[in-house]
Amino acid sequence: MKLTMNANKITSVLRTALLSVALPLAVLPCIHAQAPAPDRATQPVLYMKWINYTAANGFPAGEVYCVTVDGTRVWAGTSHGLVLLEDGRVKKVFSPEDGLVGRAVMSIAVDQQNGDVWVGTFGGLSLYSGGKFKNYTNLTSGLANDLVYGVAFQGQFLWVATAAGVNRLDTYTGTWSIFNESNAPFEEPWAYGISVTKEKVYFAVWGGGILAYDLAKQTWRPYTDPDGEMEIVLYRNQGLIHNIVSSVTYNPDTKTFWASTYFGLSGYDGRNWHNYLTKDSGLASNFINAVQSRGDDVWASTQSGLSQLDTRTNTWITYSRDQKTGRGGILITSADGSKQRVATETSLAHNYILNTAFQGNDIWVATAQGLSHGIHAQSKE
């Protein structure tokens, strides 16, 4: 018997075969799309509620340059003095009339050992202890310059970032040391920020990149933009994104230091650089005044809002304020570029963000027109 296939039958078989292959392929994305909902733990935690401290409720008017948390106390540095908040209210505003050395407060560091508060101002350095101020200026002490941008503790030493280099004060002996272009690789003397670890001290230098001081070896290592003075990024992640660095922070959890610049955000984990620009990330602005990092998160204080990066999921969350309505907006940018917007009744005091600090899971945000307290919220359903 000759086996011959009817043409129609062949077509039918082929059609069936094709369908049995194609159909699963067509269904597969849907199956993927219909995967079980992600674990709640992977959902970003949003700050849905904000309490603002402005001129309207006893807070000094003007910019808030820095904020530091000390247990239940919150210290804020403003253009009109040093503010102490406790139990949710302004407890005291210190000005030069109270003995503060300068009105514009740029940085605050609390000595956790003895409770002393060191205050960097544009008029020198103040020590607030036991209710009294003791002041240090360029003329009356070894302070390099009265424009003090940053202060930080390392054991018994106080590091001070000034417009003319960096000081280290031995608080036991009263000895001042100066580090500047004469004895360290400072391309520019303007030291803006400090971050201290057990082994190193990192300095943010405006126009000079990042400088790392090894405490044991007493050596310096600079990190600068390989593109030099060019305002471009030739190759992504080849180095510090820009030399105009406004602040630096070291995250011991991820062993990464982060640098905020006026032209983007940079992170270095010891092997690789991780750079971010607005054009291809959820960063609100390349003009970043400060950066903080803890856990997997990086917080960038930008001129256009507060941006949080979850480095694990590469998700960006930016908080901003609608200046007309006063309501808040949260923009979530996922790794795949998709965006999601969430509206909130309350918001940051202003979009120009200068710095942040954490009090447990809450966040305090220094803005150009007041201090904002972000209340930690539950995960979004």
Added chain:
Amino acid sequence: MTNTTQHSASRLKCREEALLGSALLALVIALIVFVVQQPKPAAAAEHTPAPDAVTRYLSPVALQLSPNGQRLYVVCEDSDVVLVVDTSSQQVIGRAEVGKRPKGITISPDGNSLYVSDEASDAVTEIDPQTLAIRRTISVGWGPVGLVTDRAGTTLYVANTLGGDVSVVDLPTGTEKKRLHAGRFPEYVVLSRDGSRVYVANLLARLGPPDQPPVSELTVIDCAKQQVTARLDVPGVLQLRHITELPPAAGSFLLIPFMRPKNLNPLVQIQQGGYLTHGMAVIRPSTTSAGEARDYQISELLLDDIDHSYADGFGAATTPDGHWALVTASGSNIVSIVDTSRLRTLLLNSTPTRRLELANRLDSANRFVTTRLPTGRNPTDVVTSADGRFAYIANRMDDSITVLDMMQRQPAATIDLGGPKRLSRIRRGQQLFFDASHCYQGQMACATCHPHEGLSDGLAWSLETPQLGRDVVENRTLYSIEGTEPFKWNGKNPDLETQDGPRTAMYIFRSQGFSSSEVDDLVGYVFSLRLGRNPHLAADGHLTDAQTRGHAIFFRDKTNSGAPISPLQQCPTCHSPLTHFTSKIQIDVGTATKYDTITAFDVPQLEGAVMKPPYLHNGEALEMEEIWTRFNPEDKHGLTSDMNKAQLNDLIEYLKTL
């Protein structure tokens, strides 16, 4: 007897006599040799004093009773020992050798440990109070004096005079946990009765403009947080010394002796406290847990009478029931006994305005001081027994203890601690240094303005000027001044004999002053005062990199650009290292003000400069930096205008080592 026999007997007798004679001769010769070899006896002290360096007096300066009152522990600063006195027999029964220049003592709450501060060793010695065995030595800050444990006995607070801080020591591990910034020259401490706070009395007032009254600080440390929670202003006074706290039934007041200077007035009238007065701060502590400064009520009362002063209040103590308080006047050899109920009545019945007036009223002491009892020379610390029956006072310049019967409120006995009885020239001079009796109305001793054995009170004074209010000059330290004459900022006193003799008599004591032999003794003592170990200089003398650079700057003869510096603008020209860093000349460095009648000032020595703020002849430079940043605009005080900040810092680091 035959002739032969007689001849033999005669010869035997001659031999015996010869032998006896030889023996006698040999004995005489031996005696002569013995006498010749004996050292010559010392000449009389009046003519050829024995070397003072070998005479170590005791100089008791701090006391501690054992909990059962049977033992009195006595810290002796000039002999580096702690003596133990049996209070029943009033005899010295033990001795422990501690570190250098011990100054303070405290006992643990359980009575099982004694802690002694060794000022010149920067350490604390722990002693077994029974066996007097040294258990360990704990390193602390610079120049420790006063110390106290917390109520649990696990933390020791130590006031470091030179460091201006308080070491917080963890006693179980014997390590310093942290340092707390205190005021200027923190000296004595006390634990509050409820154990919640440590109070720190600072000897010197805060640095401030020389034309303003001084303000001293009582530093308050919260024991729970181990942090400074308040810095109390005690206005118009300095030399806060020992602190005693009255029990709650007596008002819980803190009593702290002080000296109130009138340095802003031209010193033309000494009577009735015209130069300075002596009193005590009476502070009612805060009852709030926060304990902020505003919660404390501070009053000041004078202990002087209108016609007599009781100079240099030092020790303070209270009887257990709080009824009586005792304050020693170390310059007047007196202890004042205060009826605290009268004191309290006076304060409670005074308005705030009245309390301010009391700070200057010389007619108020008789309202609460009931008795003034004589002590030995230079009474310092005072303690009371737990049963309130006795008080013990350390007489530093007599090496003795005065025992007071507090029931009778009379001296009961004097305990001789066994120090050398013969007074050396230096010891006599030291006694005079602390003695206010040569001053009109006993108002001051040398030590009044030069406390802590030669320090400066840090004040500018308007002394013996032909024009009132002119030529106000800063006080100076007395350490290592031998060979730095002339003296006075105008350089007019050629030697210390002139300074301590006629000048002191005429312008300071307003009395006959010291006799010539007393001046000689006093000069001998003052010249014996030496700078202690400088903590800014490594023990082996090695300079740090910054100090080395500063050394080079000090001795430079070229500017940063290579231009030669005129010898008149080089530091060593006026501050020669060969003569204590002073060339002993008067020179105009551009610091004269419109209130000065002269422009050239005596070049001060730089040794110990770090201990001498404020600086310049009138004390206008509060910090060393200001000598050049504010007061050298024309480079008349050395060519410094080309220096950058780092160079100035290095120069100062070097100067701190001198």
